[in-house]
Amino acid sequence: MAGRLQGKAAIITGGAGGIGSATGQLFAEEGAGIVLVDRDAAALEAVVAAIKGAVPAARVVSLVEDVGEEAAAGRIVEATTSAFGRIDILVNNAGIRAYEPLGEARSETWNDILRINLLSYAWLTREAIGYLRASGRGSVVNVSSTHAVNPRAGMGQYDVAKAGIISMTKTLAFEEAKHGLRANAVCPGLTLTPFHIRRAEAAGRTRGDLDAEAKGGCLAGRWAEPREIAYPILWLASDEASYVTASAIMVDGGRFVL
Ligand SMILES: NC(=O)c1ccc[n+]([C@@H]2O[C@H](COP(=O)([O-])OP(=O)(O)OC[C@H]3O[C@@H](n4cnc5c(N)ncnc54)[C@H](O)[C@@H]3O)[C@@H](O)[C@H]2O)c1
Structure with missing residues (x-):
C-alpha cells in the first residue's frame, strides 16, 4: 500500500534522530x-544519504537549524515551500532530555527544555499555519511521551514539556478544525535509539541491561524500534486518519496496564 502520502509535503523536526529519521x-x-530539520549537520547528512539509498525516488531536503530559535521557524517554512510549493504535514519531533530533580532544576535547563521541546512546536505551527490550512487536509503530529501522563522522578522538566505538548495539540485541533486541519499527539514509550545505547554504555550498562529493563516495563516486553513509532505518525499524517483529531495516542507496548 505504497503512496499513502503521495502529493503531500511534510516537515519533520529532529529528522536526524531515531524516531525522526525512521519517520522520514x-x-x-x-x-x-x-524536509528533515536538525541541528546536528553530520547526523543529518548521514540520514539523508541512507534515505536516498533505501528510496531512490525520495524527494528529501535537509535543513540544519536549531528549532529552539524562534526565527528558525520562518526559515523552515520558506525552505519547504520553495522546494515543494506546499505544506500538508508537520511532525514536531525534535527534543532534548534533562535529568534534574525539580528541587535542583536550573533556569538554564528549564529554558532549554521549554524552548526546544515545547515552544519550537508552537513557533513552527504558527509559521506553517497558512499553508497547513490551504492544504485542506493538513495534519500536525506532535511527538510527546507516555511520561506526559505518567510522570516519574528525575525528569520533571521534560515531563512538564511533554504534558504541555498534549494540551497544545488539543487546543490547536479545536481552533483549526474549521480549516480541515487535524492535530494529534503520539506518545512513545521505550524506543531504542542510538542515544539510549550511548547513554547506557557511558554508565557501564550493557545492551542486556537495557533489554532487561524493557522486559518488565511493558506488555510487549521489549523496546520499540523507531519504525514502530513512525507507523502511527504516518497514519495520523495520512488521510486514513481523517476522523482522528485532538487525540493523544499511546505507542508504548502496553505500559500502563502493568
Ligand atoms: N526514544 C524514546 O524512548 C522516546 C520516548 C518518548 C518520547 N520520545 C520523544 O521522541 C522524539 C524523538 O526522540 P528520539 O528518541 O528519536 O531522540 P534522538 O535524540 O534520537 O533524536 C532527537 C533529534 O532532535 C535533534 N534536536 C535536538 N534539539 C534540537 C534543536 N534545538 N534543533 C534541531 N534539532 C534538535 C537532535 O539532534 C536529534 O537528532 C523526542 O521528542 C523525544 O522526546 C522518545
Missing part, C-alpha cells in the same frame, strides 16, 4: 516530499 524514511517510501 517511511514518509519518503509513501511518496511525500520531506
